[in-house]
Amino acid sequence: xxxxxxxxxxxxxxxxxxxxxxxxxxxxxxxxxxxxxxxxxxxxxxxxxxxxxxxxxxxxxxxxxxxxxxxxxxxxxxxxxxxxxxxxxxxxxxxxxxxxxxxxxxxxxxxxxxxxxxxxxxxxxx
Amino acid sequence: xxxxxxxxxxxxxxxxxxxxxxxxxxxxxxxxxxxxxxxxxxxxxxxxxxxxxxxxxxxxxxxxxxxxxxxxxxxxxxxxxxxxxxxxxxxxxxxxxxxxxxxxxxxxxxxxxxxxxxxxxxxxxxxxxxxxxxxxxxxxxxxxxxxxxxxxxxxxxxxxxxxxxxxxxxxxxxxxxxxxxxxxxxxxxxxxxxxxxxxxxxxxxxxxxxxxxxxxxxxxxxxxxxxxxxxxxxxxxxxxxxxxxxxxxx
Numbered sequence: 001x002x003x004x005x006x007x008x009x010x011x012x013x014x015x016x017x018x019x020x021x022x023x024x025x026x027x028x029x030x031x032x033x034x035x036x037x038x039x040x041x042x043x044x045x046x047x048x049x050x051x052x053x054x055x056x057x058x059x060x061x062x063x064x065x066x067x068x069x070x071x072x073x074x075x076x077x078x079x080x081x082x083x084x085x086x087x088x089x090x091x092x093x094x095x096x097x098x099x100x101x102x103x104x105x106x107x108x109x110x111x112x113x114x115x116x117x118x119x120x121x122x123x124x125x126x
Numbered sequence: 127x128x129x130x131x132x133x134x135x136x137x138x139x140x141x142x143x144x145x146x147x148x149x150x151x152x153x154x155x156x157x158x159x160x161x162x163x164x165x166x167x168x169x170x171x172x173x174x175x176x177x178x179x180x181x182x183x184x185x186x187x188x189x190x191x192x193x194x195x196x197x198x199x200x201x202x203x204x205x206x207x208x209x210x211x212x213x214x215x216x217x218x219x220x221x222x223x224x225x226x227x228x229x230x231x232x233x234x235x236x237x238x239x240x241x242x243x244x245x246x247x248x249x250x251x252x253x254x255x256x257x258x259x260x261x262x263x264x265x266x267x268x269x270x271x272x273x274x275x276x277x278x279x280x281x282x283x284x285x286x287x288x289x290x291x292x293x294x295x296x297x298x299x300x301x302x303x304x305x306x307x308x309x310x311x312x313x314x315x316x317x318x319x320x321x322x323x324x325x326x327x328x329x330x331x332x333x334x335x336x337x338x339x340x341x342x343x344x345x346x347x348x349x350x351x352x353x354x355x356x357x358x359x360x361x362x363x364x365x366x367x368x369x370x371x372x373x374x375x376x
Contacts, residue, residue, distance in 0.1 A: 003235060004227030004229045006227050007228065009293050009294060016200065017200070017340075019338070019339070019340055023336075023339070027336065086337065086339075089342075089350070089353040091360075092357060094268070094272065096268050097267050
């Protein structure tokens with residue numbers, strides 16, 4: 001008797017608020033992060049065999065492949081930026097009675113991201 | 127300062143009487159509009175002057191007691207801090223907090239939240255028993271600063287109403303209870319972290335949270351429960367790795 005009336009949650013609950021929709025988009029971008037990691041594994045595996053790599057490389061030049069790559073880039077960037085923006089919630093550094101400002105924590109992560117990305121670009125191009 | 131005009135505003139109020147209604151419905155009330163009225167004033171006006179059968183909770187009327195939390199146009203808010211002028215002239219839809227069973231009209235059943243506060247042992251567990259004659263537990267301002275933000279929680283449950291994870295999985299310990307557990311874990315006088323870990327490091331604890339972040343946005347006291355949950359995840363992960371070390375806890 002005391003439990004009360006439970007209101008049903010519609011399957012479209014995540015469309016009812018912009019912040020919920022953006023959260024779902026952030027979660028959805030994980031599919032592209034995982035998918036692209038898998039693609040990189042396939043790429044490395046194919047690169048071992050120059051004969052089959054030529055046809056694989058040609059397929060990568062197709063318009064569909066280029067569209068997918070641009071989409072994956074946008075999704076991975078969104079995933080990265082939203083993730084790095086949340087780091088000040090997780091990493092708390094105290095200096096006496098004061099917390100280190102959130103922009104310093106997020107900034108340090110962005111800097112690390114840029115340095116790591118630069119190192120990867122240098123490694124690939126050299 | 128109340129306006130002298132005869133302006134009115136419509137409140138669409140969620141109504142549910144378990145003895146009469148198989149399903150809830152909305153009832154509209156036209157209340158006087160005053161510049162300095164909050165939604166709670168309008169609800170009290172309805173209860174006092176228009177329809178005594180309307181049931182809602184409230185107490186302090188100044189954002190301290192945490193009793194008057196409701197959904198105002200779909201947002202979890204303390205109705206004592208939601209001004210009519212911010213919605214005027216559009217109608218305001220008032221509903222009970224999302225995610226909780228409704229007992230009557232705007233009153234929710236909060237038993238689940240109360241049980242979760244017990245599950246996470248949201249009280250101080252001292253390092254050793256202490257006699258009164260031994261004096262007070264001393265704490266520096268820096269030690270106080272570590273947990274003070276999380277201690278500002280008024281148990282209003284707005285964070286639960288904003289959390290889609292709790293609405294979908296009511297086993298989830300939830301934002302306020304975890305923030306309060308973290309409040310005591312960070313207290314230099316406390317030694318209960320391992321005891322609380324059983325509840326908050328379980329699947330239904332911090333690991334159920336997907337970091338939607340809405341709990342912190344609706345918190346009227348800037349407690350930041352989303353931050354507390356992520357910090358508790360970090361502490362749990364560090365403990366887990368430490369336990370793998372040869373001389374770690376295990």
